[in-house]
Amino acid sequence: MKSNAKWLYDETVQVGTDYQDISNVQAYDMQMAKFRDVTKEAADIIEAIGLRREHSLLEIGTGTGNFAIEAAKHCNNVYAIDVSSAMIAYAKQKAQKMGISNISYSQAGFLSYEHNGYPLDMIVSNIALHHLPDFWKMIALKRIYKLLKNDGTFYLGDVVFSFPIEEYDSKIDSWIETMKEKVGINFAQEAQMHIKEEYSTFDWIIEEMLHKSGFKFDIRHKDDFFAVYYCKKK
Numbered sequence: 001m002k003s004n005a006k007w008l009y010d011e012t013v014q015v016g017t018d019y020q021d022i023s024n025v026q027a028y029d030m031q032m033a034k035f036r037d038v039t040k041e042a043a044d045i046i047e048a049i050g051l052r053r054e055h056s057l058l059e060i061g062t063g064t065g066n067f068a069i070e071a072a073k074h075c076n077n078v079y080a081i082d083v084s085s086a087m088i089a090y091a092k093q094k095a096q097k098m099g100i101s102n103i104s105y106s107q108a109g110f111l112s113y114e115h116n117g118y119p120l121d122m123i124v125s126n127i128a129l130h131h132l133p134d135f136w137k138m139i140a141l142k143r144i145y146k147l148l149k150n151d152g153t154f155y156l157g158d159v160v161f162s163f164p165i166e167e168y169d170s171k172i173d174s175w176i177e178t179m180k181e182k183v184g185i186n187f188a189q190e191a192q193m194h195i196k197e198e199y200s201t202f203d204w205i206i207e208e209m210l211h212k213s214g215f216k217f218d219i220r221h222k223d224d225f226f227a228v229y230y231c232k233k234k
Contacts, residue, residue, distance in 0.1 A: 011109035042070035061128025065091025110140035119149035160227035
């Protein structure tokens with residue numbers, strides 16, 4: 001993609017929480033550890049995609065690096081990218097402390113990453129695509145398709161709205177209240193900010209985008225607010 005195009009969407013401009021701030025990065029890592037079993041989540045994704053030693057994998061939106069570290073234990077090469085330089089520095093330091101050396105880190109995103117080398121076996125994006133407006137989601141998915149080898153795998157997990165549009169107000173209020181009860185006021189406020197400022201969209205939009213991008217896909221999970229798609233490059 002032309003990096004000098006004046007109309008190009010700037011992925012480095014944060015929506016929602018500012019993860020260029022290292023204090024927010026540290027707080028995010030601590031919060032995730034409290035209410036999510038990130039090791040099990042990574043293991044489930046690794047099993048779902050059939051990751052093996054000979055594979056190369058790109059993670060888009062690596063965050064604090066938990067999945068990339070686990071994936072690196074199972075394959076030759078992991079490429080971990082994030083638009084936040086603070087996230088990349090934090091994730092890189094974490095991997096170094098654990099003695100993980102087969103992860104290549106770079107500050108980039110869906111629209112700006114340029115891969116040097118053979119086409120990738122697998123790409124994983126978990127809770128990141130919603131940072132892009134719908135037009136740019138479509139561009140991102142087309143770029144992901146091109147990065148993969150034939151029969152390559154794309155794993156997409158994200159906040160996706162699957163409730164009837166007529167029920168949006170009650171569904172969203174209920175979701176935020178559930179977050180407050182289960183994981184506390186801070187995450188309830190994050191959920192509220194997500195709805196207000198970020199770009200999650202409906203399931204029928206995401207699924208048509210995947211289809212138009214060329215992917216054949218299975219829906220591995222779907223509820224009112226989250227979906228997982230297992231996609232193959234035809």
